[in-house]
Amino acid sequence: MEVSGSIARQRMERGEVAIGIGVKFARTVDIAKAMRAAGYDWLFIDLEHGSMSLDTASQIAMAALDVGVTPLVRVPNGEFGMATRILDNGAMGIVMPHVDTADEAREIVSKLKFPPVGHRSVSSGLPHLDYKPLGMRAIAETLNAAMLLVVMLESPEAIANAEEIAAVPGIDVLLVGSNDLCAEMGIPGDYGNPRLGEAVKQVVAACEKHGKWPGFAGVYDEALMPRYLELGPKFVLCGTDISLMISAASKRSAFVRKSMDGSEAQRAAI
Template structure:
């Protein structure tokens, strides 16, 4: 079972993602795969998308060769497991401050022996092919990315312990919320943000995990943090891309002469 984002990460390359805030159609994955992205950040925390739409996007994305990863709205087990059973190849868990909270998400998202995820029938990730149970659970565990979001100083302080957990794959720093919590909103270039990102990269490097970057969109600043070790990189959202391109096109046409 292919996971394009995981393959990029294991090769030491950038795994580049795009956030879905507006998109609702199943061709979304093919569009962004053609654009060169590796993973979809299907955001169920900050928009109104429901489970049905999210899972349809996920299943179609698999066939397009782009990894569907869903940010769930909370820590209840059904938030993650319904999306995983429906086709997601990764789960982003927001607002994880402690190693205990991260460990609970491993229990929910990974099958034994890593966790305690409940077994269902045939899965879309395996093309609904009948698969021996031991092979199925091992394959799904290996191909499912569990992404833990760190968005507070407390979370950053616990990065080493969280990265040490078996079953955790990526530590994704949400720089927007982190800056708010630190009292430095909108300053992703602040030395305290940089120090936090460096600490997370060091923790991931120590424990063989992958460091992720969200909320930073200036290429020079992204380059700096990539040099720290960031590899799982959120490039922006469909909304921001649409508004930038549409605004530029409207301005371009407004500048044309009518004389």
Template sequence: MMVRPNVARRRLEAGQTVLGMGVQQVTGAAVAGLALRCGFDFLFIDIEHSPVDAAAAANISAAALPLGIAPLVRVPGKNSPDISRLLDGGAQGIVVPHVDDAVEAAAAVRACKYPPLGMRSFFGLQPHFDYARHPAPQAMAAANDELLCIVMLESPRAIANADSIAAVPGVDVLLIGSNDLSLELGIPGQLQDPAIESAFAAVIAACKAHGKHAGLAGIVDPALLRRHIEA
């Protein structure tokens, strides 16, 4: 069965670090090729903090798929009704913001993944399969294998629950929202504060314990980012 591979997922499973480019003010599909040329592994298409809408996200995602750069979309909220539409439109991963506990993480999985992992509704004509029809059971299994369900931890409560969140079947990545976390801790923008460092360590430990992947968002200082990658 021909399904577009999720390059970011494959590299994570191989133990590699992946880097993404945020898409927040650009709605043209050409951004996919530009990101690939710059050496990124995935696009972080942001509907939460930008004017990019679902239609633009789908156009960018469909353009990214044949290029081999994974389109990931951050939805506006953890109860977003657009998750299924964005996945049907070409996204290979959904980033669910402000997930604070295992119950919310499990809800994210249900929205993102087909049965038996989730409850996503099936649509047969998807760009992931070059719009070819395939039997539903095989297509759903193949789609689940390529999808990344990414939950964002952005509060002290989420950090305290990192282990139980990481234990949720179907969650693939725990992504730390560094800026909102620093706001919640009362130290806005102080991303080298010991409290932030401790939160990073807790999430990384939880991911290692449960075979999940840890991610960092909001860090733009190359030296700081490199230090955390190499830690």
């Protein structure tokens, strides 16, 4: 059965890299089409650090389904009620931050997968299936197989437990969160530190052993990022809407001011 918004999973199943963009600043549905035009496979709609409402996140997620982008939503750690509501209203997966143990990963599967895999309540009329009047069994089986459960590893404890976490059935992606991980390791902002590289290697190895997809986020410096991409992540966060907008806008303003200064210098010399 066809499910809207599955491009990220499909890419990774083909052995390709699925790249995503964080949505923290945007509040309108056109961000989905814009990011699709920019070449991204999935949206990282941020309800952990962002201030948008659940309704806004749902509208963006449903728009993403219609343009062929996978909408994933990061919720605050342990907010399973929020997670199931957004899953019922457009999200194709959940990103759960600060997962340190296999027991925590098993709880995520239990709360967010439909029976018989987990214990999530089954609702009919879902946007992922174009609101078709399908039976409960078909809905559960189809969406259990299509959704992505992403756990973020953001502490030394999580890295040490990477293999046990990767072994949990139902978890799809282990995403290294470099910002918090570096802070927890006592090297905040030191994204070139070899310890971060070793952590990523450990997670990639654990994922390869257990048939999961390794992910990477938090390092966007163009001089450093290739170092981590070469380690083999298949699920890569490329930045956020607000950071990319500020970067592009800053470059343009600097270019215009420099050009104007040059023009004024030329006129003064005439």
